[in-house]
Amino acid sequence: MPLMPPLKRLRGKRMDLGLARQWMDAWFEQLNAQKSYLSELDNPIGDGDHGINMARGANAAKDALADKEIPDLNTLFKTIAMALLSKVGGASGPLYGSIFLAFAKASANHDTLDYAQILALLNAGKDALMSRGKAEVGEKTMVDVWVPFTEQFADHAPSKDDVDALVEATKPLKATKGRAAYLGDRSIGHIDPGSMSTGYLFKALLDVLDS
Amino acid sequence: MRGILIVSHSAKLAEGLHDLLQEIVSQVPIHYVGGLETGEIGTTYDRIMEAAEASPADELYVFYDLGSAKMNLEMVQETLDKTLILSPAAMVEGAFVAATLISANADNKAIEKQLKPLGIK
Numbered sequence: 001m002p003l004m005p006p007l008k009r010l011r012g013k014r015m016d017l018g019l020a021r022q023w024m025d026a027w028f029e030q031l032n033a034q035k036s037y038l039s040e041l042d043n044p045i046g047d048g049d050h051g052i053n054m055a056r057g058a059n060a061a062k063d064a065l066a067d068k069e070i071p072d073l074n075t076l077f078k079t080i081a082m083a084l085l086s087k088v089g090g091a092s093g094p095l096y097g098s099i100f101l102a103f104a105k106a107s108a109n110h111d112t113l114d115y116a117q118i119l120a121l122l123n124a125g126k127d128a129l130m131s132r133g134k135a136e137v138g139e140k141t142m143v144d145v146w147v148p149f150t151e152q153f154a155d156h157a158p159s160k161d162d163v164d165a166l167v168e169a170t171k172p173l174k175a176t177k178g179r180a181a182y183l184g185d186r187s188i189g190h191i192d193p194g195s196m197s198t199g200y201l202f203k204a205l206l207d208v209l210d211s
Numbered sequence: 212m213r214g215i216l217i218v219s220h221s222a223k224l225a226e227g228l229h230d231l232l233q234e235i236v237s238q239v240p241i242h243y244v245g246g247l248e249t250g251e252i253g254t255t256y257d258r259i260m261e262a263a264e265a266s267p268a269d270e271l272y273v274f275y276d277l278g279s280a281k282m283n284l285e286m287v288q289e290t291l292d293k294t295l296i297l298s299p300a301a302m303v304e305g306a307f308v309a310a311t312l313i314s315a316n317a318d319n320k321a322i323e324k325q326l327k328p329l330g331i332k
Binding site for chain 2 (some may be wrong): 085086087089090093095097133
């Protein structure tokens with residue numbers, strides 16, 4: 001039997017609560033596994049704590065999910081949002097917190113999400129991120145991964161290599177937002193750590209959709 | 212009632228500034244939050260919310276140190292039933308000016324005017 005093209009394969013998939021939890025668990029696991037690497041990326045252009053902050057947030061979210069009944073997608077994303085908001089501690093707290101609050105809103109009253117609804121969820125997250133961080137494309141922030149990824153997701157099913165390429169593309173950018181902006185030209189040549197943790201989120205999504 | 216809220220990434224910075232201001236103005240409610248509950252550096256929505264709620268003031272002039280404090284503050288501002296005036300002024304000088312003027316019963320317009328040249332964010 002010939003392999004289905006990725007777009008068709010992914011587009012046939014629906015996200016239910018189980019799949020969404022798998023997605024989140026995979027992301028939390030990756031944030032923990034890459035804790036040192038994320039902080040290392042943050043060293044030259046930030047305060048070197050992105051890995052520690054995100055791992056702390058991921059573990060808080062895992063604990064919160066284990067402690068309470070999660071009946072639906074809305075509760076899942078809201079619980080994660082509140083855990084990240086209360087535990088991350090850096091700029092990523094309010095940014096990811098706003099993204100997951102938007103996910104919660106976009107998934108309210110849905111038991112499952114089809115491809116178009118997953119796209120709508122991602123777009124809601126992207127809009128919330130941009131309005132919270134007041135960042136635009138090209139400022140060397142996670143917006144530089146969110147915007148092109150959601151465009152790709154709308155257009156074709158992106159691969160994990162596509163995500164890697166988007167994260168890598170933050171390297172030559174000069175930071176004009178966030179702590180790294182104080183460094184000006186010295187921020188050039190480093191991957192943006194928030195874009196990396198966002199890359200993990202998107203790659204985990206593609207993994208569960210393709211499973 | 213008007214008050215001051217200090218939000219810093221560092222517990223010691225926040226506490227130090229609070230002590231400094233309290234020395235000068237004893238009648239103005241000055242609340243602060245610094246760092247994470249574990250004592251580490253950072254700011255969170257929850258802790259800012261707690262500090263803002265603890266103040267008897269319903270109108271708070273807020274002074275903060277770095278960018279992520281501002282984003283968390285904006286989220287608190289959207290959800291809390293109090294007026295939070297986020298000042299872009301340098302934290303120490305701004306808080307000092309606002310505390311002094313609140314204590315002297317100056318109106319908000321006068322305070323904004325004095326804070327304006329201290330804006331750095």
